[in-house]
Amino acid sequence: MTGERNTGTAGTLPPPRLTPGAVVGVAATSAWAAGRFPVRTRRAVAALERELGCTVRLAPEGRYAGSIAGTGRERARALIELFADPEVEAVFTTIGGNNANDLLEHLDPLAGLPPKILVGYSDNTALLLGYQALTGATVFYGPALLPQFGEWPEPFPETTSHLRATLTAGSGGVWPLPDWWTQPCGDWASADQEVRPRHSGGPRVLRPGRGEGVLFGGNVPTLGVLAGTRWLRPPDGPTVLCLEGTAAGASVPAFQQSLTQLRHLGIAGRATAVLVGRTPGGPHAPERDEAFHRILLDAFPGDVPIVTDLPFGHTDPVLTVPLGAVASVGAERDRAPVVRVLEAPVL
Incomplete structure (x- = not known):
């Protein structure tokens, strides 16, 4: 492990759970x-x-x-x-x-x-x-x-x-993390009924470590749209930051621009762990992955664990991420990461 980020923190109010026949x-x-x-x-x-x-x-x-x-x-x-x-x-x-x-x-x-x-x-x-x-x-x-x-x-x-x-x-x-993924469907008007090819591969630990905080984030370009408005209220304390982008938003220059804005907003500085959804566009060339990983490593302090290629956002299958709940992240080299939601997301 390179470090540990820890906190005693409070999340948001869970809504009532979904009941049978609702x-x-x-x-x-x-x-x-x-x-x-x-x-x-x-x-x-x-x-x-x-x-x-x-x-x-x-x-x-x-x-x-x-x-x-x-x-x-x-x-x-x-x-x-x-x-x-x-x-x-x-x-x-x-x-x-x-x-x-x-x-x-x-x-x-x-x-x-x-x-x-x-x-x-x-x-x-x-x-x-x-x-x-x-x-x-x-x-x-x-x-x-x-x-x-x-x-x-x-x-x-x-x-x-x-x-x-x-x-x-x-x-x-603990989040279940599939060891395969597929690209979102293309044009539904012409290819609505097709079985999409599956690719092997699960999440990747880019930087090991441990962290705990409130889950917060989403689509990075859209976070930028909310900047300076009353509708963007990030956690005051330690944050497990969840980020993902569309194919355009996940390009290296665009994603770096978004990371810079998160730093200017003070959100990146509260991150105790960073979780990145699998970036769309299909299997990438090694040089693209290297550049994408470089900007992530440079954007956050060296004791903040970073996990990429997680199943949320513009990929399939997808998890249901309770933004506002408290979670912990454990990430070790050559082992599957462990993301654990520490409280019930619904009442």
Whole structure:
């Protein structure tokens, strides 16, 4: 080990757990997709109901400026209606996009409602962290309706089993880390029903060490969009920083730019451990990996453990990461890392 980062720290407020037979709402928070891919949407709704034993309530999806699922006000209204509905116990997103931050200025009513489970990733980093800033609730960086539950012929069991354990059983404990991965699907309009090739390989310990803190982070370009706003409230103390990017956002220059901004915001300086989701784009050339690892090593002090190629973000299968919960990280050379959530993510 190169060092140890430790803390006694408090996380956010866990929302109530998902119960059998519950109603789960799904909202289009950014891109217009359910209407564009109706076959995949029907398959995804059926899979979500089957995997969680729930009834899905799909919020109305508008369309604005071609590819956006309605104006920010319209999308926020649909989301608020799901949170205000006493039958709805959890809210998922249909997909990411580029415009989830449009909702934030319209979401103040959520602060007066009981906290609920909110699940999403990618551009929905803005929604998750904005909701967390308003309510103080734990949020869940995890699967979305169309990308994960619309998988053909069915969702990956590694994705759904961890989601169930997190949201229904309230399991913290050690993250299960698959030893294989696959790239997200391409154009659903032309290749919706295809079996994707699997690649062998699990997480990689870039720098060994131990750390403990509050899980925080998400999609790195979207974190930058929130900079300087009231919707970005990182933990005050030690932080287990979770970072991932799209193919463009995970390029070496773009990712370095994002790391620099996190340092300027004071977030990188509170990191006790850094967890990096597998970067998309397929198997990379050794020189690209070397450059990517170099910028990570240079961005954080030498006693901060760094683990890359973790199963969250723009990869499959994906974990459900409870942002706001306290976790510990143990990383040793030539051994699988151990990420342990130290408290129940739901009540």
